[in-house]
Amino acid sequence: MRSAKMLTAVGLLAGTSLLLAGCASSTPAAEPKNVELRMTVWTANEDQLALFDDIADQYIAEHPEVKSITFEPLPFEDYTTTLTTQVAGGKAPDLAWILENAALDFVDSGALAPIQDTLEKTDGYEFDDLSDAATALWQKDGELIAYPFSTSPFVMFANDDLLRAAGQPTAAELQAAGKWNWEGISEVGAAVNAATGKAGFVVRDFDYTSWDNLASVWMGWGAEPWGDDGASCEFDSPEMVDAFTFLHEAAFDKKSMPGPGTTADFFAGESxxxxxxxxxxxVLPDxxxxxxxxxxxxxPExxxxxxxxxxxxVMATGKNAPVAADFLAFFSNPENSKKLAQWFPPARTSQLSTETLAAAxxxxxxxxxxNVVIPGIETGVVRPGHTDSAxxxxxxxxxxxxxxxxxADIEESLIGVCDAVEPLLGK
Structure with missing residues (x-):
């Protein structure tokens, strides 16, 4: 992936091109015809893509100037790299999903076209219904630059059958006994592993590579990877040392968490x-x-x-940015937001209700x-990100x-993390 500097250059180039185009002639631009929109996504889920296609078909039926809308799945693990390569190579999509850990790069760089004016002027959009907490990450100078289509809380799923088979309390029983904490989970997880050979707890998609998913654990110790200004490394803080000590002991001593090179799929009954x-x-009904x-x-906190x-x-270098912004307004209007809520928790305050989310x-x-989903959305802290994220x-x-x-010497290792990353912070 290119750095934020590359994205900034792309954004500036796009802005300059638009400015020159505006100065070149006072003749109104011709109405677009036979527009083909392309949107990159990281899902390959057939049901989700079918819903996207259905929404797109409705839009096309009302906009004869739009010939097609294509959703292009890209592999999740290489998503941002591939998207940025497309932008740099002059083949930017018209719209793109953007991960929160790359948000600062895209929002601050000028790579995205502003969308707030289009959303506000769309009949029935109800822009003021968008949650301030959900939109905060996607704003620049007080203006919305990207739409937060999904704000999904991290939660803990439990396999009660496996817990019972290992002679352990169910999740609800652990919570009722005041043991719904990381030490309690690790203790029970170790017992499950000893009794059944299956895993205790798994931080899904971590796999000893996607380290930022561990924020779902270290936040419980009050730890942060860097300061609020992003310029100072906090990996060597006492809180982070304690959190990684817990994780290390879980993996290597207690065996309550799969160690490096070992995988366990909860949804296949393996943890x-x-x-x-x-x-x-x-996927749980199956x-x-x-x-x-x-x-x-x-x-502990x-x-x-x-x-x-x-x-x-909406990519600033896309060929049809105004049409793309208009489609985004349709894609994320109240009606379609409610449809998408079955997979992507909405940014709309009015839809953060038990009735709406239960139906979806x-x-x-x-x-x-x-008691879990709505409080998680309302109070959750976004997974950590940084400029030059890759x-x-x-x-x-x-x-x-x-x-x-x-x-491993946990404290010395984390000091080494700061030694390595601190020169990159604050740039």
Whole structure:
């Protein structure tokens, strides 16, 4: 992936091109014809893509100037790299999903076209219904630059059948006994592993590579990877040392968490607990085991919650930015937002209700939505990001490798992370 500097150059180039085009002639631009829109996404889920196509077909039926709207799935692990390469190569899509950990690069660089004016002027859009918390990450100078189409809380799923088979309390029983905390989860997870050979708890999609998913654990210790200004490394803080000590002991000593090179899929019945986002619940009816959904376990600092976010942006270098912005207004209007809520928790305050979310997520109970999902969305902290996200992320990932050995010195290893990444922070 290119750095934020590359994206800035792309944005400036686009802005200059538009400015020159505006100065070249006072003749009104011709109405677009036979417009073909392309939007990059990272989902290959057939049901989700079918819904996107259905929304697109409705838009095309009302806009004869639009010939087609294509949703292009890109592999998640290489998504941002591939998208940025397309932009740099002059083949930018018209719209794109953007991960929260790359939001600062895209929003600040000028790579995205402003959309707020289009959304506000669209009849029936109800722009003021968008949550301030959901839109905060996607604004520049007080203006919305990308639409937060999904604000999904990280939660803990539990396999109650596996817990019972190991002679352990169910998730609800752990919570009722005041043991819904990370130490309690690790203790029970170790017992499950010893009794059944299956995993205790899994931080899904971490796999000892996607280190920022561990924020769903270290936030319980009050730890942060860098200061609020992004310029100072905090990996060597006492809170982070304690959090990684817990994780290291879980992986290498207690065996309550799969170690490096070992995988366990909760949804295939291979672990007692998993941390992931609520959108995964859709596969549980086919799991064949009794399950439950609870908030993230408490840490030493008490209760907390984390959300993963994704935005939809209109690329400034796309060929049809005004039409793309208009389609985004249609894609995210109140009616379609309600349809999308079954997988992508909405940014609309009016739709953060048990009634709306229960209708969109029939797998979840009203109690789970009211006591886990909605509070998680309303209070969750976004997963950490930084400008020049790819380089910073790769540097942290490489430096953290020193921790994932049985005899690692946690404190010294985390000092090494700061030594490696601090020169990149604040640039």
């Amino acid at each position: 007692a607990f998993t941390v992931t986002q609520i959108s995964r619940a859709s 799991s064949g085991f009794a399950w439950d959904l609870l908030p993230l376990p408490e840490g 008490g209760e907390y919650s984390m959300v993963g976010q994704a935005g939809i942006g 997520n029939p797998v979840l109970s009203a109690d789970q939505i009211e 380089k910073v992320g790769q540097t942290v990932r490489a430096a953290l490798d020193a921790i994932w050995t049985p005899d």
